[in-house]
Amino acid sequence: MVSMKDIAARCKVSVATVSKALNGYSDIGKKKREEIQAVAKEMGYFPNSSARALKTNRTYDLGILFSDNLHSGLTHDYFAAILDSFKVTAESRGYDITFTSMNMVANRRMSYYEHCRYRGLDGVVIANIDFTTPEVLELVRSSLPVVTIDFTFDGRIAIVSDNVKGMKDLVDYVCSMGHRRIAYIHGDDNSVTRDRISSFHRALYNHGISVPDSYLKKSRYRDGETTMLCMQELLELKDRPTCVFTPDDFSAVGAYHAVQEAGLKVPDDISIVGYDGIPMSQALFPKLTTLWQDTKQIGQRAAEELIALIETPKTTLIEKELIVGKLMEGGSVLKIG
Amino acid sequence: MVSMKDIAARCKVSVATVSKALNGYSDIGKKKREEIQAVAKEMGYFPNSSARALKTNRTYDLGILFSDNLHSGLTHDYFAAILDSFKVTAESRGYDITFTSMNMVANRRMSYYEHCRYRGLDGVVIANIDFTTPEVLELVRSSLPVVTIDFTFDGRIAIVSDNVKGMKDLVDYVCSMGHRRIAYIHGDDNSVTRDRISSFHRALYNHGISVPDSYLKKSRYRDGETTMLCMQELLELKDRPTCVFTPDDFSAVGAYHAVQEAGLKVPDDISIVGYDGIPMSQALFPKLTTLWQDTKQIGQRAAEELIALIETPKTTLIEKELIVGKLMEGGSVLKIG
DNA sequence: TGGCCTCACGAAAACGTTTTCATTGGCAAG
DNA sequence: CTTGCCAATGAAAACGTTTTCGTGAGGCCA
Numbered sequence A, B: 001m002v003s004m005k006d007i008a009a010r011c012k013v014s015v016a017t018v019s020k021a022l023n024g025y026s027d028i029g030k031k032k033r034e035e036i037q038a039v040a041k042e043m044g045y046f047p048n049s050s051a052r053a054l055k056t057n058r059t060y061d062l063g064i065l066f067s068d069n070l071h072s073g074l075t076h077d078y079f080a081a082i083l084d085s086f087k088v089t090a091e092s093r094g095y096d097i098t099f100t101s102m103n104m105v106a107n108r109r110m111s112y113y114e115h116c117r118y119r120g121l122d123g124v125v126i127a128n129i130d131f132t133t134p135e136v137l138e139l140v141r142s143s144l145p146v147v148t149i150d151f152t153f154d155g156r157i158a159i160v161s162d163n164v165k166g167m168k169d170l171v172d173y174v175c176s177m178g179h180r181r182i183a184y185i186h187g188d189d190n191s192v193t194r195d196r197i198s199s200f201h202r203a204l205y206n207h208g209i210s211v212p213d214s215y216l217k218k219s220r221y222r223d224g225e226t227t228m229l230c231m232q233e234l235l236e237l238k239d240r241p242t243c244v245f246t247p248d249d250f251s252a253v254g255a256y257h258a259v260q261e262a263g264l265k266v267p268d269d270i271s272i273v274g275y276d277g278i279p280m281s282q283a284l285f286p287k288l289t290t291l292w293q294d295t296k297q298i299g300q301r302a303a304e305e306l307i308a309l310i311e312t313p314k315t316t317l318i319e320k321e322l323i324v325g326k327l328m329e330g331g332s333v334l335k336i337g
Numbered sequence C: 001t002g003g004c005c006t007c008a009c010g011a012a013a014a015c016g017t018t019t020t021c022a023t024t025g026g027c028a029a030g
Numbered sequence D: 001c002t003t004g005c006c007a008a009t010g011a012a013a014a015c016g017t018t019t020t021c022g023t024g025a026g027g028c029c030a
Helices: A004-011 A015-022 A030-043 A049-056 A077-092 A112-119 A134-140 A163-176 A191-206 A224-236 A249-261 A295-311 B004-011 B015-022 B030-043 B049-056 B077-092 B112-119 B134-141 B163-176 B191-206 B224-236 B249-261 B295-311
Strands: A061-065 A096-099 A123-126 A146-149 A157-161 A182-186 A216-218 A243-245 A271-273 A290-292 A320-323 A326-328 B061-065 B096-099 B123-126 B146-149 B157-161 B182-186 B216-218 B243-245 B271-273 B290-292 B320-323 B326-328
Touching: A004 A015, A004 A030, A015 A030, A049 B049, A061 A077, A061 A112, A061 A295, A077 A096, A077 A295, A112 A134, A123 A134, A123 A295, A134 A146, A146 A295, A157 A163, A157 A295, A163 A182, A163 A191, A163 A271, A163 A290, A163 A326, A182 A191, A182 A224, A216 A224, A224 A249, A249 A271, A295 A320, B004 B015, B004 B030, B015 B030, B061 B077, B061 B112, B061 B295, B077 B096, B077 B295, B112 B134, B123 B134, B123 B295, B134 B146, B146 B295, B157 B163, B157 B295, B163 B182, B163 B191, B163 B271, B163 B290, B163 B326, B182 B191, B182 B224, B216 B224, B224 B249, B249 B271, B295 B320
Parallel strands: A061 A096, A061 A123, A123 A146, A146 A157, A157 A320, A182 A216, A182 A243, A243 A271, B061 B096, B061 B123, B123 B146, B146 B157, B157 B320, B182 B216, B182 B243, B243 B271
Antiparallel strands: A096 B096, A290 A326, B290 B326
């Protein structure tokens, strides 16, 4: 590997001069600078990020902390899409991306925070993880620049999908289609779920609609089986709903399944709505009416805010940014009444 | 950050001794070693990966090179699952993972190879990308440890899903169900597609079945729309097939759609098979008969081979490892005849 | 001519490690 | 009591940068 020393030798200058010339310092003569740059290019020089990081304490490397569990991190459409967007934005700004995990080093298990320090990461984005574990809290409370997605901590920047508005839009739409008996099979308990449930109730309340307890079912995200079972229970109710909300698009398929198995049809016999707007939702029959979440925007804003936090720490711009989605009208909600 | 120097001062020894004690060298007295280790833990010491990398030329960081294009890297179920598995295996062996991209540094665009050098990556895994571009070739031909997935280069290690066997298994199964008029809507042209197509023909040939040109349609992977159009064309044939192979599970949904729109039913009127075995395939009605690819194994083996290549370069073990999948029988293929 | 300022550049320290080699002290063998 | 040897430790260089500070040359003005 060709280093600055090699260039310095070839140009008969000092390494200090080479460094400055290559980094565009102003106190190097135009002629010398251009000569050095030319030689550097010719010799195929590239900086050594480790050496640079050692000196500057900046790695231009961003950590992403995802669920460690198999089958719920990268293979999760919603978060994979966010990560993809995050990656694109970060890379366009000159940052690389490294996964943060609990790693082993020197025979000792490192916490997330320790791992970040070890790698000298400039900042971390956290998503899709249990935000209440001590490990995560340690990281969030550290001095490291941190941006969280879909979860809020005091004094830290959060990019969150607007679940309140999203759910309200869905409810408003469904009501405008004439539905009044509306059930909700919701996902596991977390802040996103709580937002959606309370918005669900409030929006219905504003339409003068109340929800019997039997219309609320607890399933899990991305769990078609459980959602199918919940749907079956709903279908057996004497006064069954005319429309059912599901945890997300993926699990909505389970609901479709239950309807079909019962010898009924979507939306003729019962309407279904999803959440997320992943490609699959548009592949179903009928197409699923759902709330598309702007994953691209979420990932991009997370990257932008994180980089802003790193490069200009003083300006704590926002604390919480809501990203609104969009209702996608499919064919899974029947107009009635 | 507490460094070795701090520990050395506290223990009244030299940094050399600290380094050796922490790294388990044998020429440090048991007593001293334990004392140093205790103090290190107490002071919350962690090594600095940059400094270590600078000295040792090893980063314990692996690059992954995925398609740069939005919407075809991380959001691709098959590759996301492989990546997930790769990540898990690599991390359990003490390696971190960084995305490799064409990055900007010092006002100059870096190629993939240059990027790897810049970051000092110990090795790279390449997947789901156009393997024929000069950029990729530069990397593959470099001296860096490289493992490719689903593509073979001379003298480099490749982990590839056994598409030949997979397709043969599918064909054998479909034939055993009595089908003889079998069409194939295949994906974009690449080595995987070529393997599948030729295996498709050979397997059918062995069953004494020939395929009319009109039974071969070119669609694209993960493209439900195009696959739907191809399916419509097939349905309009005077002597239409009884069974249709699709590029993958995802696009199979398009085929389902076409069948439904034509007022027909799967599998009663026409059978459909997919490829991949992603979770979605089991959410369709009827469940899709498909060939599940062992993404976990692929990712794991890729990581293991890459690490072996890095840690014991002499033993070039395998050159190409085939990972076999498994036929998943759904309800989308009718037994006839 | 002398003084002073600016401009270009270089010397050297520092970042936190690893690793080679030298140096101790102690102890067994002669 | 030497000699030699091993075990334990330390000094120092090196990895490739960045950055502070110093220095010399030249130009400008009085």
